[in-house]
Amino acid sequence: xxxxxxxxxxxxxxxxxxxxxxxxxxxxxxxxxxxxxxxxxxxxxxxxxxxxxxxxxxxxxxxxxxxxxxxxxxxxxxxxxxxxxxxxxxxxxxxxxxxxxxxxxxxxxxxxxxxxxxxxxxxxxxxxxxxxxxxxxxxxxxxxxxxxxxxxxxxxxxxxxxxxxxxxxxxxxxxxxxxxxxxxxxxxxxxxxxxxxxxxxxxxxxxxxxxxxxxxxxxxxxxxxxxxxxxxxxxxxxxxxxxxxxxxxxxxxxxxxxxxxxxxxxxxxxxxxxxxxxxxxxxxxxxxxxxxxxxxxxxxxx
Amino acid sequence: xxxxxxxxxxxxxxxxxxxxxxxxxxxxxxxxxxxxxxxxxxxxxxxxxxxxxxxxxxxxxxxxxxxxxxxxxxxxxxxxxxxxxxxxxxxxxxxxxxxxxxxxxxxxxxxxxxxxxxxxxxxxxxxxxxxxxxxxxxxxxxxxxxxxxxxxxxxxxxxxxxxxxxxxxxxxxxxxxxxxxxxxxxxxxxxxxxxxxxxxxxxxxxxxxxxxxxxxxxxxxxxxxxxxxxxxxxxxxxxxxxxxxxxxxxxxxxxxxxxxxxxxxxxxxxxxxxxxxxxxxxxxxxxxxxxxxxxxxxxxxx
Numbered sequence: 001x002x003x004x005x006x007x008x009x010x011x012x013x014x015x016x017x018x019x020x021x022x023x024x025x026x027x028x029x030x031x032x033x034x035x036x037x038x039x040x041x042x043x044x045x046x047x048x049x050x051x052x053x054x055x056x057x058x059x060x061x062x063x064x065x066x067x068x069x070x071x072x073x074x075x076x077x078x079x080x081x082x083x084x085x086x087x088x089x090x091x092x093x094x095x096x097x098x099x100x101x102x103x104x105x106x107x108x109x110x111x112x113x114x115x116x117x118x119x120x121x122x123x124x125x126x127x128x129x130x131x132x133x134x135x136x137x138x139x140x141x142x143x144x145x146x147x148x149x150x151x152x153x154x155x156x157x158x159x160x161x162x163x164x165x166x167x168x169x170x171x172x173x174x175x176x177x178x179x180x181x182x183x184x185x186x187x188x189x190x191x192x193x194x195x196x197x198x199x200x201x202x203x204x205x206x207x208x209x210x211x212x213x214x215x216x217x218x219x220x221x222x223x224x225x226x227x228x229x230x231x232x233x234x235x236x237x238x239x240x241x242x243x244x245x246x247x248x249x250x251x252x253x254x255x256x257x258x259x260x261x262x263x264x265x266x267x268x269x270x271x272x273x274x275x276x277x278x279x280x281x282x283x284x285x286x287x288x289x290x291x292x293x294x295x296x297x298x299x300x301x302x
Numbered sequence: 303x304x305x306x307x308x309x310x311x312x313x314x315x316x317x318x319x320x321x322x323x324x325x326x327x328x329x330x331x332x333x334x335x336x337x338x339x340x341x342x343x344x345x346x347x348x349x350x351x352x353x354x355x356x357x358x359x360x361x362x363x364x365x366x367x368x369x370x371x372x373x374x375x376x377x378x379x380x381x382x383x384x385x386x387x388x389x390x391x392x393x394x395x396x397x398x399x400x401x402x403x404x405x406x407x408x409x410x411x412x413x414x415x416x417x418x419x420x421x422x423x424x425x426x427x428x429x430x431x432x433x434x435x436x437x438x439x440x441x442x443x444x445x446x447x448x449x450x451x452x453x454x455x456x457x458x459x460x461x462x463x464x465x466x467x468x469x470x471x472x473x474x475x476x477x478x479x480x481x482x483x484x485x486x487x488x489x490x491x492x493x494x495x496x497x498x499x500x501x502x503x504x505x506x507x508x509x510x511x512x513x514x515x516x517x518x519x520x521x522x523x524x525x526x527x528x529x530x531x532x533x534x535x536x537x538x539x540x541x542x543x544x545x546x547x548x549x550x551x552x553x554x555x556x557x558x559x560x561x562x563x564x565x566x567x568x569x570x571x572x573x574x575x576x577x578x579x580x581x582x583x584x585x586x587x588x589x590x591x592x593x594x595x596x597x598x599x600x601x602x603x604x
Binding site: 028061063101107222 | 330336338339341342344345348364365366368369372373375376381395397398403404406407408409411412413415416418419420524553
């Protein structure tokens, strides 16, 4: 086994290779003056008959990172004679996972089909928007919920923790994290105020929050609107500290500003993208153990 | 049948639809704030059981135009239940058509596989770098040499024409164009001057050029270096006018300046890309008839 990083590996490839004792290298990449990309696997890295793991995230420059991944699969099949495994920490186009309006593309299906047809036999993604989307990948796929890495970072930081899911859809993440932390989780309900029209939040029934540390867990913070509103609500309910734990993001300065205004204590995010907002309030984590475990599952040895 | 234009259709889709009497529409496209693209086929355009022709070129923004084409195939399969046909006037990544250095991707193979796996059952390209590359597309494919459109534009403009191929590799184009013009063609040989080290040109044997109009035909002018050198040589040999006829380009101002310095009379190029250098010396042509014929060949009705 060997691990190959492409242009958007947020440091996961090298770390996984070190943990597993696999060889690690970066693919040679360039962009021609006309904008076309080029990928070559260094000769001293690859061996015929040895399987490759390719690490490539897809934010920013989603389309180019996607095409680069297709080129890498072609190159690796040629060199090793085997189908490589793709590790995609952030899978682009995952939110367009169904036809919302007649005539739309199911974009995530198009992306997953292209990855498989390019030669990837296996796929590891980090907390994909809807796990069900992975059915469009015709090889073996594993969705990583980086719960252990999160729990390890939170332990010793939080006191009397309560895990919060900002909606029912994210409950699975909250449940898993609460188990890893040995505590319980609760779902915050969203409703529209009848008089003001504002989106507000409530618990049913209300848990004891006063003086506790709460951790709001979700897959992504993009604009930060909903998350900031949940953080405010939890502060109003008397939470001592409010942590935000996400798999992807925050992606914009505006999102961070909103969370700070709402009174967030600290943000934990996985290092899944190549653009990262650096700020003392944000800690980026690499879910090395979980990714390695998922690769082994894809290989059928996990 | 209906024709759908994506973001990079250089006016070919509408013209082909008009010529064929097919319905024409533009796909709804947008780019989300995070950079992801979106494609939707308008409801009043598409019908279940009716086959679509998608027109999308791939320069500039090769990768995004590629991904957009993948999304459109997904959308159209969903709406029509049939595999659409792709018309790609300029196929990106066509020059990386083999492994030049061990470990390289055969990029054009990756691109053609992705197009097919996305759902395109047929493919029409314009003067692809190497026709042999099309074997990587698993559906039916046709490479269009836009000879009739060129001949039509040249007739009445040229006197006593002689068609020139700037190297042996391009001879097929020159041969086809000379036949369409009812004249002969010759190949210019390239050699390195033993004393100066310069690249120079010669004919073997020398044809009568003095006072004739010559047409140098090639697939693409990118930097313009070789083409300018051939134009100079033909001027030195006494050509009355020197026309350059290419399928793609010229792509840069520098290339145009070089050709002008060398004494080019006029440049004919197909309208295959979405960036076009506008200049009185350049005439862009749409090979409508040839593309329509190729679509019919792909459909098995040509």
